[in-house]
Structure formats: structure tokens, C-alpha cells
Amino acid sequence: METTPPHPFDQALALQAAAPGRWRGHTSAAYWNMVGPFGGITAATLLRAVQLHPDLLGEPLSLTVNYAGPLAEGPFEIVAQPARTNRSTQHWTLSMLQRDPQGADVLTTTATAVTAARRETWSVSDMPMPAVPAPSEVQRVPLFEGVEWVNRYEFRPVHGAIPTVWNGQGEGSETRLWMRDGGGRPLDFCALAAMADIFFPRVWLRRATRVPAGTVSITIYFHAGAARLAETGTGYLLGRVRAQEFRNGFFDHSAQLWNEAGSMLATTHQIVYFKE
Amino acid sequence: METTPPHPFDQALALQAAAPGRWRGHTSAAYWNMVGPFGGITAATLLRAVQLHPDLLGEPLSLTVNYAGPLAEGPFEIVAQPARTNRSTQHWTLSMLQRDPQGADVLTTTATAVTAARRETWSVSDMPMPAVPAPSEVQRVPLFEGVEWVNRYEFRPVHGAIPTVWNGQGEGSETRLWMRDGGGRPLDFCALAAMADIFFPRVWLRRATRVPAGTVSITIYFHAGAARLAETGTGYLLGRVRAQEFRNGFFDHSAQLWNEAGSMLATTHQIVYFKE
Numbered sequence: 001m002e003t004t005p006p007h008p009f010d011q012a013l014a015l016q017a018a019a020p021g022r023w024r025g026h027t028s029a030a031y032w033n034m035v036g037p038f039g040g041i042t043a044a045t046l047l048r049a050v051q052l053h054p055d056l057l058g059e060p061l062s063l064t065v066n067y068a069g070p071l072a073e074g075p076f077e078i079v080a081q082p083a084r085t086n087r088s089t090q091h092w093t094l095s096m097l098q099r100d101p102q103g104a105d106v107l108t109t110t111a112t113a114v115t116a117a118r119r120e121t122w123s124v125s126d127m128p129m130p131a132v133p134a135p136s137e138v139q140r141v142p143l144f145e146g147v148e149w150v151n152r153y154e155f156r157p158v159h160g161a162i163p164t165v166w167n168g169q170g171e172g173s174e175t176r177l178w179m180r181d182g183g184g185r186p187l188d189f190c191a192l193a194a195m196a197d198i199f200f201p202r203v204w205l206r207r208a209t210r211v212p213a214g215t216v217s218i219t220i221y222f223h224a225g226a227a228r229l230a231e232t233g234t235g236y237l238l239g240r241v242r243a244q245e246f247r248n249g250f251f252d253h254s255a256q257l258w259n260e261a262g263s264m265l266a267t268t269h270q271i272v273y274f275k276e
Numbered sequence: 277m278e279t280t281p282p283h284p285f286d287q288a289l290a291l292q293a294a295a296p297g298r299w300r301g302h303t304s305a306a307y308w309n310m311v312g313p314f315g316g317i318t319a320a321t322l323l324r325a326v327q328l329h330p331d332l333l334g335e336p337l338s339l340t341v342n343y344a345g346p347l348a349e350g351p352f353e354i355v356a357q358p359a360r361t362n363r364s365t366q367h368w369t370l371s372m373l374q375r376d377p378q379g380a381d382v383l384t385t386t387a388t389a390v391t392a393a394r395r396e397t398w399s400v401s402d403m404p405m406p407a408v409p410a411p412s413e414v415q416r417v418p419l420f421e422g423v424e425w426v427n428r429y430e431f432r433p434v435h436g437a438i439p440t441v442w443n444g445q446g447e448g449s450e451t452r453l454w455m456r457d458g459g460g461r462p463l464d465f466c467a468l469a470a471m472a473d474i475f476f477p478r479v480w481l482r483r484a485t486r487v488p489a490g491t492v493s494i495t496i497y498f499h500a501g502a503a504r505l506a507e508t509g510t511g512y513l514l515g516r517v518r519a520q521e522f523r524n525g526f527f528d529h530s531a532q533l534w535n536e537a538g539s540m541l542a543t544t545h546q547i548v549y550f551k552e
Binding site (some may be wrong): 062064069083084085095104109110114116125126127172177192207216217219225242244247248251252254267269271273276 | 278292340342344359360362365367369371384386387390392394395396397398399400401402403414415448449478482483492493495497499500504518519520521522523524525526528529530532540544545547549550551552
């Protein structure tokens with residue numbers, strides 16, 4: 001009898017119930033960034049805790065994650081509480097904690113989420129997917145080198161790839177790229193949450209200079225239901241991202257993610273710390 | 277001796293300390309919307325609680341407010357806690373509560389905020405203010421009729437004003453408008469937070485149909501410091517907003533706010549419930 005090891009994404013998201021509304025997990029080497037986990041895996045793991053809660057109503061509608069402090073290699077706990085449940089929406093407050101050497105809980109991450117039981121209504125997209133070459137016509141390249149989580153994905157940048165020459169001569173901040181899980185894992189809400197944080201720091205592109213940078217807060221709005229995500233399956237997503245303002249140590253970006261059929265799956269924004 | 281009554285905005289934001297990290301306030305008739313307060317005044321009041329906290333570090337960087345349930349006319353309490361304080365950033369969790377007839381606290385609103393001690397760095401705007409006529413060249417009109425808070429502001433729409441004919445024949449979702457406090461109150465962080473929620477529901481414009489709609493969650497990123505806001509003073513802000521996706525009962529919008537000099541003061545996004 002053969003057994004297939006779980007996909008690294010599912011391993012990273014594995015949570016054990018510790019108490020009502022409280023789960024234990026462990027950081028994943030497969031999704032390690034430079035000095036901590038890839039922010040997208042943290043966002044996905046928080047969303048997973050919401051999905052595991054027995055009182056869950058509906059599907060993810062919005063998620064805001066605040067990266068309050070570093071997450072060290074090792075175990076962590078997530079506290080997820082439905083703060084208010086309405087007829088068709090539910091509001092969640094979340095936190096991620098790690099034990100310090102003295103045995104005290106240290107808060108690393110705060111988050112809020114909204115889930116909703118959605119229904120058919122008048123619907124229209126007001127931000128159509130840009131016309132770009134098909135994924136098969138675009139070369140596969142590494143997003144950038146030197147960090148592990150990047151190896152979990154396949155990237156085919158159409159525009160605004162990471163600079164190959166770091167000469168301080170950047171111009172724009174927009175990237176358009178096809179991307180998908182590198183291990184053939186079908187899309188779901190947690191995978192979409194992680195991919196919403198996949199864009200390399202806009203300051204690197206805008207300045208063609210690689211300065212230290214890290215997300216402070218990200219918000220994701222989910223526009224598709226589980227059925228649309230299942231249809232998307234193992235297909236590519238087109239991500240488009242651009243910065244709006246770089247000012248006094250922080251910049252923000254705004255991004256959209258469509259599937260190959262041109263359906264908007266998520267929009268996302270974040271505010272990012274940068275040095276110098 | 278003459279005394280000037282406080283501006284209604286300052287009256288609405290008045291909070292009394294009830295306990296450490298806990299404040300009492302009261303809803304404001306001057307900022308009443310249809311069935312509850314203007315969402316912007318709620319966001320501003322939560323930010324005010326952060327500013328009043330004795331442990332505050334720095335100035336507002338980001339604010340996410342989740343409108344979890346209705347806020348009734350009457351008193352409320354705000355709980356504001358610094359969840360984690362770093363060297364130059366501080367992460368806040370907030371909630372707003374009202375007492376129900378049985379004397380139990382009911383949660384109406386959750387929020388998170390980040391404040392930061394900002395410093396001079398390389399800075400650039402990547403989203404320049406669009407070319408529009410000066411405020412003096414644009415007619416002053418009501419944003420829309422029938423709700424009180426709208427009377428607290430001055431609006432001069434350049435593009436995408438509220439429809440005058442509700443015929444279901446809308447086309448785009450973008451609005452550009454000059455706006456400022458109608459009572460000459462100089463801009464500060466709380467005023468900016470409120471104005472970030474000033475845009476009427478995009479679904480009204482896109483469909484030229486006035487359906488019930490309400491913000492579920494808003495995120496505001498602050499790009500200016502107190503000095504820049506003080507320079508802006510009583511001048512106009514240009515707001516630009518457009519929806520991205522209307523889907524199954526919810527839509528999102530993305531917006532920017534500049535001052536007359538073309539400085540980006542804030543970017544903001546929200547996800548909004550709509551009916552039918």
C-alpha cells in the first residue's frame with residue numbers, strides 16, 4: 001500500500017485543537033522566508049483556524065492580518081473567536097501567540113475576519129482582467145532567489161519582474177504575473193489567502209534597490225465562493241499589483257487576483273515597512 | 277465673554293475615561309446616517325480612543341474597522357488595548373460595545389490599528405493626483421439627500437456624482453470629488469479617517485439604482501503625518517474611488533485622498549454589503 005505524503009501547504013496548516021477556540025500549530029520550514037515564515041502562510045493558517053471552528057457561519061469574505069512581531073521557528077497557538085454572529089455574516093477576532101523562554105505567551109499576530117453566507121444577486125466586475133499573454137507563452141522564472149517559500153510556487157511574470165540589475169534606476173511599481181501552486185494543490189480559500197501576499201516588496205521594483213521590507217498589515221477581500229475556487233482548481237492565477245504611496249518608511253500596495261477564465265477571485269491591499 | 281460651542285465633530289468624538297483602556301461616548305445626531313451613525317464617525321471615534329490612550333506610540337499608520345452589528349442611538353463604550361508595542365510600531369485591538377435592555381454588553385464593532393513613529397526616508401508617490409478642475413470651478417452640491425451627516429461636509433463632485441435619475445442605466449463606478457468639513461474644522465487624523473468613509477455606495481452609481489447597502493469592513497492607510505495634515509488645514513481633499521468587484525451581495529472599493537497640493541494623505545478600501 002502506498003501513501004502519499006501531504007502537500008507542504010497542508011502540513012503547514014495542520015492545527016490541533018487545544019481548547020475551545022484555541023489551536024496549536026508549528027511553523028513550516030517549507031514556507032520559510034528570510035527571518036520568519038512567509039506572511040501568506042501565516043494569513044492562511046489564521047483563516048484555517050476560522051474554518052475549523054465548530055460555530056463557523058458561511059465562507060470567508062474579508063481577512064485583515066497585522067504582523068505585530070516576529071514569529072520564531074517552533075510551535076504557536078491561535079485563538080479564534082466569533083465576536084458576533086448575525087443572520088448572514090459572522091465577525092471574527094484572532095491572535096497568534098508563541099511561548100517565550102520564560103513560559104509567557106507573547107502575541108505575534110492579530111487579525112480580524114468576516115465570513116458570510118452569500119447569495120445570488122446582480123453581479124458585475126468593474127475591474128476586468130488586463131489582456132496578457134497566456135501562461136504557456138510566458139517563461140517560468142524564480143520570483144526571486146534565496147528564500148524557501150518561493151520554491152513552493154510557479155511564477156510566470158508578464159510585466160514588472162524582480163530587477164536583475166540593482167542599480168537604483170527603477171521606474172514603476174506594477175507587476176503582472178501568472179502564478180500557481182508548484183505542487184499541483186487545487187485552490188481553496190487558504191491557498192488564495194496565501195497567494196494574496198505573494199508579491200515581492202514594491203520598493204524593490206520601484207527603486208531597483210533591495211532594502212529590508214516587511215508587511216505590517218494586509219487585508220484580503222474574497223469575491224469568489226468555494227465552487228468558483230474549485231473550478232479554478234490547479235489553474236493559474238493572474239496577479240496584478242501596484243504601489244500607491246511610498247512615504248517615510250512605509251508604502252502601500254493594491255492588488256487583484258483573477259483566475260485564467262478572468263473571474264476576480266480576490267482583491268488585497270497591504271501596508272509595508274521599508275528601511276531607508 | 278463669548279464661548280464658541282465645540283464643532284459637532286469634536287462633540288461626536290468626546291470620550292470619557294471609564295477604566296484603563298476603556299472610554300464612554302454617545303452617538304451623535306449630527307452624524308446620523310439612515311439607521312445608525314455614519315460609519316466614518318465610528319471609525320474616527322475608535323481612532324480617538326487610541327489617541328487618548330496614555331501608552332500611545334507614534335501616529336496612525338493603519339486602521340481596520342469591522343461593522344459587526346447596528347449601533348443604536350445612545351451611549352457606547354470603547355475598549356482600546358495596545359496588544360503589542362515594538363520599538364517604532366504599536367498594534368492595537370479595539371471593540372465598541374453597547375448595553376442591551378437586559379444590561380449585557382453587546383459588541384457592535386471590532387477594529388485593529390497600527391500606530392508608528394515615522395522617520396524621514398526616500399519617498400515617492402506612485403499614484404499622482406488626477407488632473408481635475410480646482411474646487412472653486414466645481415459646483416457645490418449635496419452628496420445626496422435625506423441623511424443628516426451629509427450636511428456636515430461640503431462636496432464638489434468632479435465626476436461620478438450621485439445619479440439624478442434612478443433608471444438602472446449606470447455605467448461606471450468611479451467618483452472624483454472635492455470635499456471638506458462644512459464647519460471649517462482643520463484636518464486631523466480623526467477627520468481624515470471619517471472622510472475616508474465618505475463615498476456613497478458604488479452600487480448606487482454603477483446600477484443607477486438605490487438598493488440598501490452598508491460597509492462591512494473598512495481599512496485606511498495613513499500616508500501623512502500630523503504636520504502635513506496641519507498644513508492641509510481647512511483646505512479641500514480630492515477623493516477618488518472606484519469599485520472593483522460586485523459579486524453575490526458584496527462589493528469592494530478602492531480609494532485615494534489627496535490634499536489640494538497633491539499630497540497623498542490616505543488610501544482606503546472597503547467591502548460593502550448590498551441587497552439584491
